[in-house]
Amino acid sequence: MGEMFCFQCEQTAGCAGCTGHAGACGKEAETALLQDELTGTLIALAEMVQQKPSVRTEATDDLAMESLFATLTNVDFDDAEINRLTECVHAEKARMAGEAEIASIPDYSMLKLWDAQEDVRSLKSLILFGLRGMAAYAYHAAVLGQRDESVSAFIFEGLDAVANGKTQDELLPLVLKVGEVSFTCMEMLDRANTEAFGTPEPTEVTMKVEAGPFIVITGHDLHDLKLLLDQTQGTGVNVYTHGEMLPAHAYPEFKKYENLKGNFGTAWQNQRKEFDNLPAPILFTTNCLMPPASSYSDRVYTTGVVAYPEMTHIGADKDFSRLIEHARELGGFSEEHTFTGINGGSTLMTGFGHGTVLSVADTVVDAVKQGAISRFFLVGGCDGARPGRNYYTDFVQQAPDDSIILTLACGKYRFNDLDLGTIGGLPRIMDMGQCNDAYSAIRVAVALAEAFECGVNDLPLTLVLSWYEQKAVCILLTLLHLGIKDIYLGPTLPAFVSPGVLNVLVESFGIRPISTPEEDLAAILA
Known part of the structure; x- marks a missing residue:
């Protein structure tokens, strides 16, 4: 196993960079290196797209969004899944080379980025990490049927700049263009959410958990929440939001579900304490997955881009029947529990x-x-x-x-x-x-x-x-x-x-x- 280098998150070791055999997020060095390989392959794909934009398809866009999303902190810890994405990018490169009659560009080595002149590396990192965040937003919007050509095209333009941008003067405008296109992307996601689920309205959310079987859903994906609520209706299994899912309670569409009961827990970094021996399964829909503790690892389910070795992954069919049956088996709490936030409050407004x-x-x-x-x-x-x-x-x-x-x-x-x-x-x-x-x-x-x-x-x-x-x-x-x-x-x-x-x-x-x-x-x- 080689040694990793990663400095993309705030908790990076010594506020400088995670090196050695594991990162502060719990990611093993081998996984981090595979994510670098995926990123390098994706950058080479982007260089080919810039040469011949006409061969870019919606499938190309989706692959780029998913691959960038998978390399965010706390998303994909599964080496097999990262390898699968890398193979998909290689296949897309081969398709484009054949159809466009252009040479397949060798994968970009991330060592070129890490070893670049300090300011150039800094600006390229801002572009790359900003693109990863933008891709996550674009992914959520695409799930709800919303796309924007300027966003999709710029993802490849920005990735190409990581390989080919040379000077600070060339790169700084592109850093700000990431912000410009991100604004378009956030507007698109806002439109997607409100068209699908209505305009959020002020709502008080309880942190009380009723007796009986339940599921905790965490992450950000509102579409996954709707699918879970549809499938749990009439089963006697309640659903509680966690972390960034809290705002779902404010959307009119979700207010229709009697089985959406309240919010359990607080932010992502507290999950190992809050999920400890929880008598319910947890569904992770997007980033914010921490390596599960043994006291609840058998109750963790992932879906979408999120993956963790040996955890049950629910695929594109979004069949949550196994998750629902597991909730029934665990049974939930035998009596009502009232939890509180960090400062002792038992209700939240959103x-x-x-x-x-x-x-x-x-x-x-x-x-x-x-x-x-x-x-x-x-x-x-x-x-x-x-x-x-x-x-x-x-x-x-x-x-x-x-x-x-x-x-x-x-x-x-x-x-x-x-x-x-x-x-x-x-x-x-x-x-x-x-x-x-x-x-x-x-x-x-x-x-x-x-x-x-x-x-x-x-x-x-x-x-x-x-x-x-x-x-x-x-x-x-x-x-x-x-x-x-x-x-x-x-x-x-x-x-x-x-x-x-x-x-x-x-x-x-x-x-x-x-x-x-x-x-x-x-x-x-x-």
């Missing part, structure tokens, strides 16, 4: 997407003009296990009483069970949804800027973001593309951003590493 917030925009604008609301903070992003993330709880608790906290993604579990009261009938904490719903926050910010006839950077709005994986990179690049400045980012800065590139981001966009809640609030409110 459903404050752009459709809801913009419907009361006049109320919000009036509250600002009358002095009832002094400031908006968007505090959200990925949660994680590295010490220091209590910063986000402390920040929210110390924010002025006349401020509104907008939040999204699993970072909200640090504080979303707090009761911070209301302002003018509006709750001070508004959960806008999954990380997939970052588009909502952008829509709200743009609408407020239009209402106050100013730029977004002139609003009384501060973004305080936490990051862990590559979808957060995609979101950050989108915000930079839109010209949003003075973003506070933590708990640590990305290891793949070199000092030279960081200096560009600081000078151009005012990116700020978080310090302490007290110091940061003092600077923001000065």
Whole structure:
């Protein structure tokens, strides 16, 4: 077995890079190396697409999305599945070479990227990791029948740049173009979700689990949730969301299901504790899978891109009958259990997407003009296990009483069970949804800027973001593309951003590493 090198997530060893025989995420070196091989094969495919775009098909796009998604942190730990994808990419290269009468390009060696000049490596890593996040969003949208040619085409353009971009001046515009196309992709996913499931509405969600058999579903894929609910209706098996599935409760389509009961647990990094000896199976639909502990590994099911060795994988037929039967066998809790969030609250609010917030925009604008609301903070992003993330709880608790906290993604579990009261009938904490719903926050910010006839950077709005994986990179690049400045980012800065590139981001966009809640609030409110 060779040694790995990976620095794509926030928890990378020593804030520099995971090397040796395993990563901080639990991924073995062999798996990481196979993912590098898959990425290199995909980059070669992209080079061929750029030579002859006309031979690219919808199947080519789907393969690229799935392969990039599989290389995100905490998605695919199964060597056999990664090898299968690599073989599929090789087959697609062979097809294109035959049909287009072009030479098949050798696979790109990721060592060329890791050994490149520091700033070039940094910019190419931003492109690659941003593309991985974008591909995840595009994958979710495609499942619901939504595609965008500009998104599909740019995935190959960006991958080609990883191999062929040469200078910082060539690469920096492409980094921002990742953000531009990601915005289109997030808008497409928002449209896909609302057309399929309705416009989210404010909803209180219980953390109470009823007696009897149940299934916990985690990840992000709302289509998988609908299929599971359809198949569990009338079986006596209830369904509870976990992690980034919480916002599903706010969609009108899901409110129709009596067997969708509530939310179990908090964010992804707590699953080994929360799932310990759980008397129910767990379905993982997308990223955020941790290596399962032995106390519940026999209850883990995966589907879609997610895979783990020796775990039961439910294929494209989405037949959940085995999962449902397992829930019946385990039986669930013998009596009702009430769980709590990190701060002791037993209910959670969600459903404050752009459709809801913009419907009361006049109320919000009036509250600002009358002095009832002094400031908006968007505090959200990925949660994680590295010490220091209590910063986000402390920040929210110390924010002025006349401020509104907008939040999204699993970072909200640090504080979303707090009761911070209301302002003018509006709750001070508004959960806008999954990380997939970052588009909502952008829509709200743009609408407020239009209402106050100013730029977004002139609003009384501060973004305080936490990051862990590559979808957060995609979101950050989108915000930079839109010209949003003075973003506070933590708990640590990305290891793949070199000092030279960081200096560009600081000078151009005012990116700020978080310090302490007290110091940061003092600077923001000065």
